[in-house]
Each structure stands twice: as C-alpha cells, then as structure tokens.
Amino acid sequence: MLKRLILVAGSPSSGDEPSGRGAQLLSSAEKAGLSAEFPGVEIGAPCPPGNTPHAAVDARAWRSSAIDLWALDTHLHALDARGAFDLRLLHLDALERGGAARTAYEVLTRCQRFVRRRNVASATAAFARVLARHRDLYNLDKPLLRADYDHAIDVWQWMLRLDPGARVSAQAAALFHDIERLVSEADFRIEHHARDYQAFKDEHARRGAAMACATLAGLGLPPEVIDRVGDLVASHERPGDDAELALLNDADALSFFSLNSAGFLDYYGPEHTRAKVAYTLRRLRPAARALLPRIRCRPEIEGMIAGERESKRAGAPAPAETQA
Template identity: 40%
Template sequence: MLRQLLLSDFRAEGPAAGHGWPLVQQAFPTVQLAPLSAGRGAHVLRLDVSEWNAPAFDPVAWDARVFDAGERTEWLALHLEGASREALVVAALEILTRYQCLVGRRNAASATPLFNRLLARHRSLHDLKQPQVRAEFHRAVDAWQWTLRLRPEVDLPPQAAALFHDVEQPAHGPLPLRAFDRVQPARGADRAVRLLEEAGADDATCRRVRELVTRGERPGSERDVSLLRTAGALSFFSRQSSSYFREAPPEHHRRQVARMLAHLRPEHLRWLGHLRLAPAVRGQLEVLVAAHFPVDVLA
C-alpha cells in the first residue's frame, strides 16, 4: 500500500502551504506527507520528478517500477526529488493520481469486512504475473478509487460495480466497440454477483450491483450509472490511454477519446488537470476539449 510521500525539503512545520500542498492532502488524505527521515521501516522508492516533468515523458515508463515496489510491501513510501515549490506539488498530485490504486482509499461503506472479502476475491481472479492481466486489475481498482474521489460518500453497490464495470475500457487493444457493449456487461455482472454472494452480500446489494454493471436504467439509478461512466472515463485517461494509443490503430484514437470525453460534464474537467498524459494523448484531448468546452482545463 502507498502510505507516505517523502519530501527532502520538508520543514519542521510541514510543506509550505502556499505552494499547494493542502490540495494534495485534501485529494489523498490517507497518504502522509513527511520528511525523508519518516520513511524508516518503509520500502522507500526514490522518484526523479525532473524525469516525470520532461515534455516527452510517458507515465507508462514508471509503472512497472512503482507497482513492483507496491506489491512487495504493505508500507510503500515515495521519495520525490528533482523539483521544488509548485512544480513538485503538481507532480505529486499527478503521481498519486496515476498510482491511486495502491492507496486503497475507503469510506464508511467500503471499510467493512464484507468489502475486504470482496476485494480479496476480486484480486484472486487476476494472475498478476501476467502483464495484461495485471493492467486489467489495476484499471479496475483505479476505477473504484475514482468513484470515491468523485463522490466521497458513495455507498457500497457503485463501489463494487466499479470493480467490474469494464465495458468502456478495452484493455488489450481495439476490440470492436459493439463487441464490448454486447459481451462485457453481462460477464462482469455475473462475476460481480458471484463474488458478492461468496463475500456474504445480501440479495438487494447483489441486485443493485447487477443493474449498475449492466447499466440497468431503473428509476433512481441514473446518478450512479453516471458516476460509473465518469469514473471509467477518468480511469481511461489516467491509466489506460497511453497503452491504447500505442496498441490501437491511429484512426481509433480520436473516436475513443471522444467517447470517454462524452462521459464528462463541465464540472468534471478539472480532474483532467490532475493527470500526466502522454504527449499524443494530451494533443488529441486538447483538440477535442477546445472543440466542445470553452475553458482550457488542460493549461
């Protein structure tokens, strides 16, 4: 688990508030901001922010290093160096967002033995030694984490559904979109309900999760379905877009970015400013945002 962000220039009174650190603490309340000395006993991974900030940098380049470290320990600390002041704050927010699936944020609805069992069963489905399966697992957990960032008070069914709500997220290349729409929801719903039943969830919870994964538009579900679509879109841009741009034919790029962008309302666009996007993704997204929204949220 990612538990600490260690800063070389951490003062006795803490990081300078004027540089924006309260925003990082607000976005990631379970991650401790601390001086380097506080990392004793943790697995400390040193990351050079100047590399992260390089114009041509693709965040995928760091993934194996960070995830390997995160999966070897229950107490991971990231030591950031190579930048200062506002540049360090911006990078810290982007890095924590990129790797938020290692943070394991919970709320009252998911900080329960039932959800612990569900997460354990969900993880057991994935052979993390296989790179593509590992990426799929991280994407699912990332989508769950986005539901909590977007709606901190979200109850259990949307959180559980996010783990299996993968219809919008083609993980291994450009499978035709209609095939995903047709196959993935039913398969994900069956898997979710089976694991929920094994974890001890009641019938009402299982029914609601099934409806959400399959996008059942019953009265009152619209808000939760919208939340899942927004979380899936932000997860695509944050976690998957770089790989998709490498694997999918160029003619698919604009269409996929447009599909994901369509799930975001104007109030969601600020979250795009928390993401480190590969140059090709950023360029495509800037074009589409400029065409559909009057404010440049990526500046």
C-alpha cells in the same frame, strides 16, 4: 501500500536534506489540499534514516513527459507486494512556482491505486472479502490482466475521490465493471476489430453484469446490493440520469485518462486511441471533465483531447467508430 510522500528539492546525492527542505516546497494550503485528496498518505513526510523501501520520481522528467511509466509501475508493483513504501519526488526546486504541488497531485493520482482508501461503506469484513475475491480473479503475471486489475482499483479510488460517501454497491461495481475482459481479452485485445463499437461495449457490459453477480454471491453482501451492482455494470458503457451510474462513468473515464491512456496509445496506435478519447470524453459529466487539466497525460493524448473539444465547438460529428 503507499504511506508517505517525501519532497526533495534536489536529489538525495546532492546534499539536500529532504526533511528540512520538503516542507518549504508546499504551502500550508497546498499540503492540506493534497492531504484531503489523498487521505492515508503523509504529505511532505520527513525522509526516514536508512534506505527504506521507496520509489523515486524525477519531477523534471515528469513535467516533460520523459518518464518511463512502465518502469515506474513495475517498480511500484514490486514495492507494493512487499508492504508499505514511500514515494520520493526529486528536483522539485527546478520547477516553476506552484509546480511542486501540481506535480505531487499528478503523481499521487497516477499512484492512487496503491493508497486503497475506503469509506464507512467499504470498511467492512464483507467488502474485504469482495476485494480478496476480486484480486483472486486476476493472474497478474499476464500484462493485460495486470492492466485490467490496476484499472479496476484505480476506478474504485477515483470513485471515492469524486464521492467520499459512495455506497458499497457503487464501489463494488467500480471493481467489477470490466470483469468480462477476463473471458474475452485476457491475452489480446479485440475491441478495435468491432464493427459497431457501442454494440461491442454494450455486450461487454451485459455479460460482465452476470459475471459480477455470480462472483459476488456468497461473500456476505445483501441480495439487493448484488442486484444493484449488476444493474450498474450492465449499464456502465452508456451515460444516464442515474447518479451512481454517472459516478461510475466519471470514475471509469478519468481512470482511462490518468492511468491507461499512455498504454492504450502504445497498444492500439493513434487512430483507435483518438476514437477512444472521443468516446470517453462523452461519458464525463462537466464537473468531472473539469478535472482533466489537472491530470498528466502524454502530449499526444492531450492533443487528442484538445482536438475533440475543438471539433465539438465546431459542431463536427463524433468519429464513426464510436458513434452509437
């Protein structure tokens, strides 16, 4: 679990003392904002003595999109499996004014699944059983299942950032919204072969709802909560007026951009990714869409987002692949 964010002006080998320089890299307001956004993470913590478990991120590579995200994720998974760890941001003194806070926000967003925040509704023994059951479903040695598990946890964390008071039904729906992929896409993806993308997604949601309800039975959740989870999962691929459904859509879409979009592009290529970006943008409410500039995406994804916005302003139709 991620416990501390340590800020380093240069690098550990450059003679910088993180505990002395880190606090100066963020203003009090910036530090307070990050602490509010990522509760449970000590922001600007002093560097502990010795070689404590940690991951290091070069801020210069992060800002230039030169960082190897797969290697970073692999390291984070290994650290998390062993317990608590720190995250060190290096070379922050090389950034422009405000760059340290922006980079910290983006990196913590990428790593938020290792924070695993909860609220009053999910800080219960029943929800602990839900989390344990959810984890048991995934063989994390399979790359696609690892990606799906990470995405589920990330959607859950996005949901709590967007609505700290989210009910247990919404949080469970965040965890189980893509459970159907355990059956249909555990070893290879098929969505790009669908003739009707929206129909494919609707069927994925319908089957997932039944699987989610069956999986949650016997874990101590009230029947009405399980039914509500099923309703949310069944409808999660279509925006609607239901506030919790809209919250799930926002969290799911933001997780795609902040966590999954780079890997999606590598796996599917630009054509299907462009259609996916358009589809996902349409699921976002304006307030959630306004967060996109604060999310670090690959330049290719940022270009697709900008292109979709320009097409919308020009009144162009959505890509045929993703039209309902």
